[in-house]
Amino acid sequence: MTTDPQSPDFTDKVAIVTGAAGGIGAALAEALLEAGARVVISDLDGDRLAETAGRLDGGSSTVVAVAGDASSDEVIAQMIAAATEHFGPVDLFFANAGIGDGSGLAATDAQWDLALNVNLLAHVRAARQLVPGWVERGSGYFVSTASAAGLLTQIGSATYTVSKHGAVGFAEWLAVTYGAQGVGVSCLCPMGVDTDLLRSGMSSNEGSGGAVAKAAVTNAGAVLAPRDVADQTLAAVAERRFLITPHAEVLEFARRKLSDHDRWIAGMQRFQSTLTESV
Numbered sequence: 001m002t003t004d005p006q007s008p009d010f011t012d013k014v015a016i017v018t019g020a021a022g023g024i025g026a027a028l029a030e031a032l033l034e035a036g037a038r039v040v041i042s043d044l045d046g047d048r049l050a051e052t053a054g055r056l057d058g059g060s061s062t063v064v065a066v067a068g069d070a071s072s073d074e075v076i077a078q079m080i081a082a083a084t085e086h087f088g089p090v091d092l093f094f095a096n097a098g099i100g101d102g103s104g105l106a107a108t109d110a111q112w113d114l115a116l117n118v119n120l121l122a123h124v125r126a127a128r129q130l131v132p133g134w135v136e137r138g139s140g141y142f143v144s145t146a147s148a149a150g151l152l153t154q155i156g157s158a159t160y161t162v163s164k165h166g167a168v169g170f171a172e173w174l175a176v177t178y179g180a181q182g183v184g185v186s187c188l189c190p191m192g193v194d195t196d197l198l199r200s201g202m203s204s205n206e207g208s209g210g211a212v213a214k215a216a217v218t219n220a221g222a223v224l225a226p227r228d229v230a231d232q233t234l235a236a237v238a239e240r241r242f243l244i245t246p247h248a249e250v251l252e253f254a255r256r257k258l259s260d261h262d263r264w265i266a267g268m269q270r271f272q273s274t275l276t277e278s279v
């Protein structure tokens with residue numbers, strides 16, 4: 001348990017975290033456990049998930065692993081059933097699983113389907129199963145891991161940009177529609193975080209698009225540690241704050257974008273040309 005008096009308290013809260021075999025998801029689960037929560041972790045990569053569950057649980061019986069696809073209605077139902085059976089009704093859902101690529105106009109329908117399913121529709125499907133119960137009980141909390149790409153754009157990846165904009169839009173809609181009925185919503189929008197997604201996921205396909213996407217993120221600001229991002233996320237949830245921007249400059253970029261869209265696009269075009277020359 002953490003001894004920092006400023007740490008948020010999630011004692012006996014029941015949380016589900018998707019995409020939690022590593023990266024930001026595993027860090028969120030770790031931070032939740034230290035703050036007193038009991039956690040169901042889920043991931044497509046079952047072997048890595050089991051390892052992470054063993055490390056996080058350490059014999060405390062506060063972690064349960066459910067392997068599977070976060071965008072599957074059936075797997076979401078299994079996560080909720082496991083949480084309810086082992087710990088009690090779900091208080092918090094962290095829709096964190098995500099994928100990135102270096103896709104451009106040549107991205108196939110299959111690539112678009114995958115990105116939209118994992119980065120957006122997984123959130124919709126989880127909310128569809130959880131929010132009615134939260135409204136009935138007057139409490140519940142949904143945390144969307146979107147991205148700064150959902151507020152700005154992801155140079156080098158069309159599918160990531162669009163699916164993350166969708167995630168931000170859905171989180172906003174959820175907050176507006178259900179906030180008055182006790183449902184809290186936060187939306188995490190970081191730039192670079194030191195995880196597999198940034199190290200290799202973005203650049204895994206489609207020629208130089210992925211390398212450009214990775215360079216765009218790493219050249220735009222600091223690359224943060226997953227645990228730092230997780231701690232900032234839990235602090236924001238404890239305050240019931242919607243927008244979480246661990247990179248402060250994202251807010252400034254978003255302000256500039258909204259105040260003069262054409263100027264912002266011209267600036268992004270210049271930034272992109274420096275990147276395509278350098279990769």
Ligand SMILES: NC(=O)c1ccc[n+]([C@@H]2O[C@H](COP(=O)([O-])OP(=O)(O)OC[C@H]3O[C@@H](n4cnc5c(N)ncnc54)[C@H](O)[C@@H]3O)[C@@H](O)[C@H]2O)c1
Binds near residue numbers: 021118190
């Ligand atoms: N790393 C960054 O720079 C960064 C920046 C902004 C936002 N994000 C977002 O943070 C979230 C977490 O990513 P990360 O950076 O920790 O990367 P990561 O690759 O370490 O973690 C993502 C996890 O999601 C899992 N996953 C992928 N598809 C899945 C599916 N269909 N069902 C269940 N699990 C699935 C992967 O196996 C992996 O363990 C993602 O939504 C990502 O888009 C990351």
